[in-house]
Amino acid sequence: AQTVTxxxxxxxxxxxxxxxxxxxxxxxxxxYYLFWYKQPPSRQMILVIRQEAYKQQNATENRFSVNFQKxxxxxxxxxxxxxxxxxxxxFCAYTETSGSRLTFGEGTQLTVNP
Amino acid sequence: xxxxxxxxxxxIKTRGQQATLRCSPISGHTSVYWYQQALGLGxxxxxxxxxxxxxxxxxxxxxxxxxxxxxxxxxxxxxxLELEDSxxxxxxSSPGLAGRHEQYFGPGTRLTVT
Numbered sequence: 001a002q003t004v005t006x007x008x009x010x011x012x013x014x015x016x017x018x019x020x021x022x023x024x025x026x027x028x029x030x031x032y033y034l035f036w037y038k039q040p041p042s043r044q045m046i047l048v049i050r051q052e053a054y055k056q057q058n059a060t061e062n063r064f065s066v067n068f069q070k071x072x073x074x075x076x077x078x079x080x081x082x083x084x085x086x087x088x089x090x091f092c093a094y095t096e097t098s099g100s101r102l103t104f105g106e107g108t109q110l111t112v113n114p
Numbered sequence: 115x116x117x118x119x120x121x122x123x124x125x126i127k128t129r130g131q132q133a134t135l136r137c138s139p140i141s142g143h144t145s146v147y148w149y150q151q152a153l154g155l156g157x158x159x160x161x162x163x164x165x166x167x168x169x170x171x172x173x174x175x176x177x178x179x180x181x182x183x184x185x186x187x188x189x190x191x192x193x194x195l196e197l198e199d200s201x202x203x204x205x206x207s208s209p210g211l212a213g214r215h216e217q218y219f220g221p222g223t224r225l226t227v228t
Contacts, residue, residue: 037219043151044219045204045219047219095217099208099215100162100170101147101159101162102149102157104156104157105156106156107156
């Protein structure tokens with residue numbers, strides 16, 4: 001069974017600084033998708049960024065970028081120029097190409113200090 | 115474009131009762147997923163419906179059931195409620211075969227069992 005692990009329960013960053021959230025996963029599949037979701041206090045899950053395993057190029061969405069290391073099964077999220085609105089719980093998630101379900105990590109609570 | 119909607123926002127039930135939660139997917143999406151987010155247990159996959167049929171089921175007892183209607187909206191039913199069913203229930207939708215791997219979430223229904 002696929003598993004997703006986020007080893008940092010909490011992280012903090014100063015406003016305008018850069019922070020990296022870690023995620024590792026385990027799968028025997030060669031093709032799959034990885035995501036980072038953000039869950040602010042409102043509890044609405046928001047898709048931040050996605051990565052297809054067959055693509056070697058790391059995904060980027062504005063201030064958010066990933067470091068995808070397929071051989072190491074690592075998928076970290078880098079947030080540049082952190083803003084107060086980035087404060088939230090961040091979840092790493094995995095799904096197979098069939099899209100049958102998302103498997104989530106335990107989450108990392110990010111605090112942004114002014 | 116309207117996002118995924120869920121109703122009710124909050125639901126309070128007594129142990130042993132039945133709860134019905136509703137979800138309307140993004141227009142054009144055919145797949146609906148249900149997840150449970152209980153305190154201390156993270157996000158757990160419950161059910162996946164596509165084109166009116168149950169496609170996959172998580173590790174939950176049969177008293178968790180649901181259905182998908184011809185307009186692709188969905189209901190989650192929880193029978194014989196137990197105290198540990200208290201959680202945030204999240205619904206997500208995704209497009210058809212071409213984009214099934216990307217899921218967009220609704221705001222959730224907070225179920226409290228007393």
